[in-house]
Amino acid sequence: MHEASASEAIVKMVAQEARSRSVPGDGSMRVSRISLVVGEATGYMRESLEFYVAASAKGTSVEGAALDIRYVKPLMHCPSCGSEYERVRFSFACPDCGAQGVLTKTGSEFYIDSIELTSRAEAAV
């Protein structure tokens, strides 16, 4: 369920974008690729996003679009020695000095980076 509502939102946003760039006649646009940036701390799974995006896209201008997902590892910051590091499971400790690190914003991203649009005319070539 976590990914279902996110996927609906993604499809709605990119379909709107395709519509806004379409011109009447043969210039209607389809979305051929969606590139997402997802921080691992958000917990959005690749398989689920792929499944729900494909399901939500059925019958829209987004149907069949490829989905690229770039995952971002959560980064911790060590207030003691200043080092930045990727978290080890079940621990927040700094690998350099052992102090307790704090979470940074890196790893909680969740946005559409870019999309690729193909016009019906292009697709026909």
Add this chain to the structure above:
Amino acid sequence: MRVELKRAIYEENDALAREIHEDLSSRGIFTINVLGSPGAGKTSLITRIAECLGDKEKLSVIEGDVASDIDTRALRERGIEAYQIETGGDCHLNAPMIRAILGKMAIADGSWLFIENIGNLICPAEFVIGEDLKVVVASVAEGSDKPYKYPSVFARSAACVLTKVDLAIPVDFDEAFFRSGYESVAPNAPLFPVNARSGEGVEGFVSWLRSVRS
């Protein structure tokens, strides 16, 4: 044709949440989004808070549940004004749901509004719904590893209320381990150990809420 978007996936929800927040704030209503697992003690805590606030301060509650209105009825039996959102499967509340229920409520200006989110430590953390702040409720019975397993919900909350502290010994709760994890994900947020059954610790949390509000 490649189009750079750089757009947050929940921007539509976030924009509506900002509108709701502005609307509530303009009426002096302070809104708390209460997150936590099923059975963490969210409803019991809200009940105790209502007692603590007494008759002089008004409090309204929006109860979010996947199914049933058990919590809403329990709150109403205690004379607390409560409204139910039944999501029918959705694992979190979102801004459109809050907008819809607010239209049916008569919240007095200057009230406290507690929104009890769906019992879940994952999705609710991702959504703003018009609140002034989020508070995460975690019970000792869930174990001391929760901040390590679900960092997001703790990181996005302005405070954590640790409930059922009277059970800490029988469930082997390691408070130092919990605190250490919590301080890593929420370095500037306070932790309030409470026992909602006896009321112990609730006053301290309410004083903190008052200080944030003023």
